[in-house]
Amino acid sequence: xxxxxxxxxxxxxxxxxxxxxxxxxxxxxxxxxxxxxxxxxxxxxxxxxxxxxxxxxxxxxxxxxxxxxxxxxxxxxxxxxxxxxxxxxxxxxxxxxxxxxxxxxxxxxxxxxxxxxxxxxxxxxxxxxxxxxxxxxxxxxxxxxxxxxxxxxxxxxxxxxxxxxxxxxxxxxxxxxxxxxxxxxxxxxxxxxxxxxxxxxxxxxxxxxxxx
Amino acid sequence: xxxxxxxxxxxxxxxxxxxxxxxxxxxxxxxxxxxxxxxxxxxxxxxxxxxxxxxxxxxxxxxxxxxxxxxxxxxxxxxxxxxxxxxxxxxxxxxxxxxxxxxxxxxxxxxxxxxxxxxxxxx
Numbered sequence: 001x002x003x004x005x006x007x008x009x010x011x012x013x014x015x016x017x018x019x020x021x022x023x024x025x026x027x028x029x030x031x032x033x034x035x036x037x038x039x040x041x042x043x044x045x046x047x048x049x050x051x052x053x054x055x056x057x058x059x060x061x062x063x064x065x066x067x068x069x070x071x072x073x074x075x076x077x078x079x080x081x082x083x084x085x086x087x088x089x090x091x092x093x094x095x096x097x098x099x100x101x102x103x104x105x106x107x108x109x110x111x112x113x114x115x116x117x118x119x120x121x122x123x124x125x126x127x128x129x130x131x132x133x134x135x136x137x138x139x140x141x142x143x144x145x146x147x148x149x150x151x152x153x154x155x156x157x158x159x160x161x162x163x164x165x166x167x168x169x170x171x172x173x174x175x176x177x178x179x180x181x182x183x184x185x186x187x188x189x190x191x192x193x194x195x196x197x198x199x200x201x202x203x204x205x206x207x208x209x210x211x212x
Numbered sequence: 213x214x215x216x217x218x219x220x221x222x223x224x225x226x227x228x229x230x231x232x233x234x235x236x237x238x239x240x241x242x243x244x245x246x247x248x249x250x251x252x253x254x255x256x257x258x259x260x261x262x263x264x265x266x267x268x269x270x271x272x273x274x275x276x277x278x279x280x281x282x283x284x285x286x287x288x289x290x291x292x293x294x295x296x297x298x299x300x301x302x303x304x305x306x307x308x309x310x311x312x313x314x315x316x317x318x319x320x321x322x323x324x325x326x327x328x329x330x331x332x333x334x335x
Contacts, residue, residue, distance in 0.1 A: 010331045011225075021268065022316045025295030032298045041268045041296050043222060137317070208225075211232040 008171065008201065013046045014029060015204045020044040020130075020173045021135050024188065027129035028177065034125060035098040040178040047172045054170055058189055061174065062086050069151040071123025077142035078199040079135045080146070081170075081192030083127040085119075089151060091184045092119045098182070099116075116149045123147045134190070138203035169194040218243045218260035220251030220277060221293070222269040226316065230264055230293065233323040236321055248272030252280045255288070261332045265310070267294040267301060275305055282309035289330045293318055 008016070021044050028039035049057055062068060067089035074082050092115030099118055124147050135142045171192050178185040192200070217240050221227050227244050234240060235256055243258050245251035248265075249272040255263060263281065269273035274292060281288045292305045295316045302313045314322050 013224045014223065018223045018229075021223070021226075022295040025268075025297055025316070029296075029297045029299075036301045038298060043268060043270060097270065208228075211229045 002180070003010045007169070008046075008048055008197065008204075011203060012204050016046050016171075016173065016200075017044050019134055019204075019207065020046070020175060020190075022137065023130045023132075023134035024126075024175045024177070027126045030120075030129040031122065031125045035122075036139040037182070038180040039097060040180055042176045044173060044175040044188045047174065049170060049172065051169045054172070054191060057172065058084065058086070061189075061192045062187060065089070069119055069149065071119050071127065071147050071149050073127045073131075073147045074121065074145040075127075075131050075135075075142040076127060076144075077135055078203070079131075079138060079142060079192060079196055081190060081196065083131060084189045084191070085126060085186060087119065087186040088188065089186065091186065092116065092151065094182045095119070095122060095179070112151075116151065119149050119151070120147050130188065131190065138200070138207060140199075140203070169197070171197070171200070214240065214261040214334065215219075215328060216241045216243065216258055216260040218245065218251065218254055218263045220245045220248065220254075220263060220269075220274065221266035222246050223266070226266065226293075229317055230323070233318050233320045235320075235324060235327070248274055248277030249318075252277050252284075255281050256284060259285075260288065261334060262327065263288065263290045265290050265292050265294075265305075267292060267296045267305065274300075275308060278310055279308045280307055289333055291326050292331065309312075327330055 024044065025041060028041060031037065031039060031049045065088040069089050069092055071085040072082060095118045096114050128144060131142060173190040175188050219227050219230050231242060242273040243254060243260060247269045260292045265274045265278055278290050281290055290310045292313045293316060297315045305313060312326060313331060314326055
């Protein structure tokens with residue numbers, strides 16, 4: 001098997017990093033339009049690793065959190081994989097007020113349910129806009145599963161162990177962000193399987209061709 | 213008249229995209245820097261007519277670099293080219309003295325338009 005066809009080069013990583021930067025910037029702007037928040041962005045990071053190392057890798061990235069809340073969403077197209085939006089477990093409570101009318105009155109809904117709904121909404125916007133823009137820039141369109149919120153797990157249990165076949169490779173696109181007004185920060189991981197790599201390599205080349 | 217253009221962006225791909233969008237027939241001298249601090253140092257040395265500035269960068273971000281450049285040289289023409297298109301980010305850098313903000317990825321048309329505006333601004 002040709003190694004080059006199953007991995008991505010440093011230059012391809014740099015292109016993907018820039019596209020992820022643009023995509024998450026769009027997602028942050030979309031979120032800031034819906035709720036009064038400012039998202040502090042950072043430079044995205046691209047990593048290629050074996051699928052069976054993913055849970056350990058992601059756990060090591062969020063090791064500063066004792067407990068986490070995760071919004072998980074899968075996407076399908078030529079570009080397919082899973083998105084994990086990881087917050088510290090207190091984030092949902094911090095963010096609830098952003099969606100209320102400011103009165104602090106949340107009716108009969110329990111705080112736990114509200115936390116989940118808030119995280120789901122934030123996740124839906126950030127993941128949808130980011131993955132949507134990313135696939136648009138790469139000439140694809142994706143469909144999504146409904147977002148799923150997993151709360152109060154330790155990072156150990158947070159990420160499904162068998163996302164992809166254990167012998168396969170995976171590309172992780174990571175960005176760290178911070179909601180300025182709420183002291184909430186988190187990570188977005190987009191994980192795509194090796195099934196997408198050939199398509200991805202072609203699409204990255206096509207993206208750059210328009211700038212030759 | 214614009215002669216020297218400085219591109220400040222941590223992404224070599226983004227700088228390559230920018231360079232490809234800058235008209236080739238005008239003999240601009242292009243200079244590059246990979247973060248805000250290096251960009252500020254390059255600005256002081258080169259004194260470019262126009263500076264294209266990214267915002268999200270390591271070492272020193274583009275907002276701080278814009279502020280420093282405008283403090284050093286209030287007439288500096290800084291055009292921000294960024295993926296951070298939140299209204300607050302745009303308002304902030306315009307308040308710091310950036311001439312305009314272009315969203316990434318740029319096109320030949322947006323860069324040409326920005327250079328025309330910069331040319332008019334320089335007078």
